[in-house]
Amino acid sequence: MGKLIYARSELEIDIADRALLHLQLVIGAKLRRRESFFFSWKEDVAVGSGRSSIWLTPALPLYFRFTSANPGPVNREWMELLTASSNSGRGLVYTEEPGVPPSWNPRGHV
Template sequence: MGKLIYTSADIQIDIPDRALMHLQLVIGAKLRRGESFFFSWKEEVAVGSGRSSIWLDPGLPLYFRFIESNLGPVNKQWVDLLRTSADRGGGLVYTEEPGAPSTWSPRGHV
């Protein structure tokens, strides 16, 4: 399980390494272009089944922490799905990998 660490607010979001790799590609591309946006995800039932969001801005430090080193090939369809979401007014909304049998969602904590 990797982490996206939003250092300015000391928030750590637990994300499986494979998902984090794909998110890093999309987030990195938007930030390199100087774009700010929301990143949102649905919370698990254990923490209320709500939704969480963080504001991502090129001036805010992010830290991507991977546990695994072999994450498999990039799923271009997934990157396109995430990128399309990120380009909409509501920002990047986490979506599971197409065709993957997972029911995981990111978990943020301070």
């Protein structure tokens, strides 16, 4: 279970390493182009359900911490979905990996 740590704050977002890899690639591409945007995800029932969002901008530091040395190959279809989402008016909205059973949860809560 990896973590996305936001702007030197106490906010640490638990995200499965495989999902974190794909998010790092999409977020990194946007920030390299100096683009700011929202990143949103659905919360697990264990933390109250609902939806959370953070504003990502090149001025704020992000730290991607992986627990696995190899989260697997990049899924190009998933990258395209996440990239299209990141370029929309809503910003990057986390979606599950295509072809993975819907019971899988990106935040690692079972």
